[in-house]
Amino acid sequence: MRRSFRRALLGGIALGLCLTGAQAQEKQRAEVMHWWTSGGEAAAVKVFADRFDAAGGQWVDSAVAGGEAARAAAINRIIGGNPPASSQFNTGRQFDDLVSQNLLADMSGVADEGGWAKVMPQAIVDAASRDGKFFAVPVNIHGQNWMFYNTAVLEKAGVTAAPASWDEFFAALDKLKASGVTPLAWGGQAWQETLVFDAVLLGQGGKDLFMKVYKDHDAEAVKSEAFRKAVESFGKLRDYVDAGAPGRNWNDATAMVITGKAGIQIMGDWAKGDFINAKMVPGQDAGCAVLPGDQGYVMGGDVFVFPKVGSSATPNAAQALLAKTMLDPATQIEFNNKKGSIPVRTDVDTSKMDACAQKGIALVKDPAKQVPAATYLISADTTGQIQDAVTNFFSNSSASPEDFVATFADVIGSAD
Known part of the structure; x- marks a missing residue:
C-alpha cells in the first residue's frame, strides 16, 4: 500500500514537473x-x-x-x-x-x-x-512643445501663472534669474536643442510656417521674417541657461526643476514621467503648459x-x-x-x-492642432544636418541669425 502510494506520489510529481516544463516552453x-x-x-x-x-x-x-x-x-x-x-x-x-x-x-x-x-x-x-x-x-x-515648471519656484520668483505670450515668457525668465535660480534647465545636446527650436518655431511662426519648412521643404519660407524672428527668440534663450548645460542629459535637466535648482524646462512630455516618479502632481506641483502661441501640439x-x-x-x-x-x-x-x-x-x-x-x-x-514632429517629415540624414546647424548656432553666442538662416535654408532646400 505504501509502495503504491509512493509510486503515485512520485508519478504525480513527475507529471507536474513535465507540465511545468511544457508550460514554460509554451511561453512566447x-x-x-x-x-x-x-x-x-x-x-x-x-x-x-x-x-x-x-x-x-x-x-x-x-x-x-x-x-x-x-x-x-x-x-x-x-x-x-x-x-x-x-x-x-x-x-x-x-x-x-x-x-x-x-x-x-x-x-x-x-x-x-x-x-x-x-x-x-x-x-x-x-x-x-x-x-x-x-x-x-x-x-x-x-507632445514635444511643452514647458514644465516647478510651481513653488515660480511663485517664489513672483510668477503666479504660466506665461501666455512670448513677452510674458521672457519676463518670467527674467524674474527667475533675479530670484537666484537657473531660469531654464537646459540639456545641451543636439537633439534636445533642436526640439526646443522647433517648439519656438511653431509657437512664434505658426503651423503654416512649420509645415512649409518641414513638409514642403520650402527654402523661401526659411528666409522669411517670421522664421528669422523665431531664430532670434531661440538665440535669446542662451541668456537663461547655466554653464553646466553642454552635454547634459534631459532627465538631469528635469531633476534640476524637480529639486528647485531651475524653474522651467522645455521638453517633451516624457519629462512628466520623471515628475510623476518624484511624487510631484502634474498640473499642481509640476506645472505644465504648451509654449506660448497656442499654435498646435507637436506630436x-x-x-x-x-x-x-x-x-x-x-x-x-x-x-x-x-x-x-x-x-x-x-x-x-x-x-x-x-x-x-x-x-x-x-x-x-x-x-x-x-x-x-x-x-x-x-x-x-x-x-x-495636430502638428507632426519634424522627424515624421524629413529623413534621418536631414534631421542630423539640422541638429548640427541648430546646436552650432546655440553654442556660439557670436553666431548671427543670418548665417543660421542661410545654413538652414541650404539643408531644407535639399532635404529628402
Whole structure:
C-alpha cells in the first residue's frame, strides 16, 4: 500500500514537473531593445513587460541607455542577422532603411485585426506605414512643445501663472534669474536643442510656417521674417541657461526643476514621467503648459519595429502577441500614465489621466492642432544636418541669425 502510494506520489510529481516544463516552453519569448532607463521610463516599460508576461509571453529586457546608442545597437543586430524580437524607434522615418532592405516584418495583419488605422490620428498611421503597410507599432503620442515648471519656484520668483505670450515668457525668465535660480534647465545636446527650436518655431511662426519648412521643404519660407524672428527668440534663450548645460542629459535637466535648482524646462512630455516618479502632481506641483502661441501640439512618440524572423514576411507568434499587448486599451492607459505621454489610441477612456495629459488630449482631438514632429517629415540624414546647424548656432553666442538662416535654408532646400 505504501509502495503504491509512493509510486503515485512520485508519478504525480513527475507529471507536474513535465507540465511545468511544457508550460514554460509554451511561453512566447521576446527580447525587446529600448532606451527607457530613467526612473519614469523604467516604470513605464515595466507595464509592457508585466502585461506581456501575464498574456503568456516572456519579456527579455535589453535596455541600452540613450536613444542614438540603442538604435545603433538594434540596427547592427538586425543587419547582422541576430535581431531582437522587437526594438524601439521614434515615430517617424528612423527605420526607413530597414524597410527598404526588407528586414522588418509586415505588421498589417495584426493591425487590421486590431483596427489600428481607425483609432489612431492619421499622421501617426502615416508615420508607421510604408506603401500602405504597417511596419511599426506606435505606442504613444508625446507632445514635444511643452514647458514644465516647478510651481513653488515660480511663485517664489513672483510668477503666479504660466506665461501666455512670448513677452510674458521672457519676463518670467527674467524674474527667475533675479530670484537666484537657473531660469531654464537646459540639456545641451543636439537633439534636445533642436526640439526646443522647433517648439519656438511653431509657437512664434505658426503651423503654416512649420509645415512649409518641414513638409514642403520650402527654402523661401526659411528666409522669411517670421522664421528669422523665431531664430532670434531661440538665440535669446542662451541668456537663461547655466554653464553646466553642454552635454547634459534631459532627465538631469528635469531633476534640476524637480529639486528647485531651475524653474522651467522645455521638453517633451516624457519629462512628466520623471515628475510623476518624484511624487510631484502634474498640473499642481509640476506645472505644465504648451509654449506660448497656442499654435498646435507637436506630436512625437515611440514605435516598436519587429524584425523578420527567418524567411517569413509576417511576425511570429511572440511578436504578434507583443504588438497586441502594447496596444491593448488597458495597457495603453497604464503605460502612458507612467510614461507621461498620451495613448496613441483615441478610443480609450482617458478621463482619469492627469491634468497635463488632458490638455494634450484636447489638442490632439482637434485636427487643426495636430502638428507632426519634424522627424515624421524629413529623413534621418536631414534631421542630423539640422541638429548640427541648430546646436552650432546655440553654442556660439557670436553666431548671427543670418548665417543660421542661410545654413538652414541650404539643408531644407535639399532635404529628402
